[in-house]
Amino acid sequence: MxxxxxxxxxxxxxxxxxxxxxxxxxxxxxxxxxxxxxxxxxxxxxxxxxxxxxxxxxxxxxxxxxxxxxxxxxxxxxxxxxxxxxxxxxxxxxxxxxxxxYVSQNILIDRSFEYFHFFFALKVDQYYLDVFKMDSFIGYQLEINFNWDTVSLMVFLENLIVQYDFIHKKVRKKIKSLLTAIKELPKLSSEEKNNKNNPPSNTIKRSSDNSYILIGSKTDPDYFLKHNQKFVDIFEKLKENKYIHKDTLFIHFKAIFGGGCILPENRIHWTANAVDLKACIQYLFTKSKIEKPYSGIWRITTNCFIDKNKKEFNSRRLGNAVPKPDTEYKVRKVLSRFP
Incomplete structure (x- = not known):
């Protein structure tokens, strides 16, 4: 199987x-x-x-x-x-x-569906095949279906393993360890919570040293969630057109637009040419989709991508690359639905 x-x-x-x-x-x-x-x-x-x-x-x-x-x-x-x-x-x-x-379409089931908990149990149960990937699955669900509400997710998971006996013992054990880890996280003081909800003006500038920031997300915290399907479609088009590696994870693709730190092992494996990457990022920037980075757009690009040989891009060479009109046309077709 x-x-x-x-x-x-x-x-x-x-x-x-x-x-x-x-x-x-x-x-x-x-x-x-x-x-x-x-x-x-x-x-x-x-x-x-x-x-x-x-x-x-x-x-x-x-x-x-x-x-x-x-x-x-x-x-x-x-x-x-x-x-x-x-x-x-x-x-x-x-x-x-x-x-x-005949069930033939990938219909997304979210928390608005009455039986969401049952289908969630079925999905999480699949991870007995590879428990190492459960952290990413739970993290993704925390963002997409629980809007970063850790308490709601904890209560949901506790009820889930009580309600459904069919959940594999390895998955059940992993969920319990996650719940323990979450409960042991240090509680924020009221001052720290206030700072977290109202970050200082220079926070975004520091973050932008690591990855891109969507302009739409600066005024709408739920921007990515509201446009999630569009980002999925673009992600799939980039794979189909062989711009990014077929094994790229959507959660890593999404992270490069979050303004946070990108770990070296989570950078996007760009399988096309450097000039194609230049055209893509240039398109997003000129269309006001991403914010102008504090320390230079091509340095940020080297933080987020590796080349077809899995080596780091040179920011100066990226900046000096000149995309041809046909390259820019192909990029526009792929990124035309970028929100």
Whole structure:
């Protein structure tokens, strides 16, 4: 069995379903749990208007007798002919209230969904395959779904391991150790809290020595969260066009726009040419997407990226590079949706 997208820290319907199906078919999971996952998947159909935007069955939003006639009957009969539960799971589609559905899209499940805790439990349970990646997953969820509210996350995780017995013992142990570590963090004094919420004016300048700062985030603390899908789309386009390495993590890509310190091992592996990188950063700067750094934009770039040979860029050479018009055109196409 292959590891199922552990580097993707989002909670996605198709990712979870494919993983649950796989562990069941490999005999690593009881039928009762898989049936419960199916019931929650059906709850999503009820809540989201019969999954018109969630589940696409071979080009149809769904198949039913009235609209699709013989096509529906053909697939329905195949479904009904399956005698074993295992065969039904293997089919890949399912019958619910007289309609046939097929889970095919990566639908993000967030805290606004009533059964978020259940799908969170299913996702975090996958990390028994690689516990080392759990810290990044929990950190990502703390930002995206808990808005840095550590107390809410702690209560949520405590309830989670009580509620769901199926969570693997390795994952359960890791969650308990994380909870202990969080509880042992020193408490901030009222003065320190006030300073944290109201940083001095020179804080951003010091941070900008390490990474870029989104101009939009200076007036809206939730800027990245509100535009998260756009950043995901750009991240995927950069991979598809071979600008960044295919194994790059989204959490590291996002970090270079946070104004904080970038660890050397977390720098983005740029697989295109230096002139392409110059064109990308220059585009973001001229379009007022990123703030002018205190100590020079190309020095910041060397903090955030390494070249195709995994070596450091030379800031002076980056600054002197001259992108050609066709290079700038390609960059504009990739970054056009940058918020």
């Amino acid at each position: 292959e590891i199922n997208h552990l580097d993707n820290y989002n909670i996605e319907l198709s990712n979870i379903w494919n993983h649950e199906k796989e562990v069941f078919l490999y005999g690593l999971q009881q039928k009762e749990k898989t049936k419960y996952v199916i019931s929650q998947r059906e709850n999503m159909i009820d809540l989201y208007n019969h999954a018109m935007d969630l589940c696409v069955f071979y080009g149809y939003s769904h198949l039913n007798k009235k609209q699709n006639g013989s096509v529906y009957l053909q697939f329905r009969d195949i479904y009904r002919e399956q005698k074993r539960f295992k065969d039904l799971i293997t089919l890949g589609w399912f019958d619910y209230k007289g309609k046939l559905y």
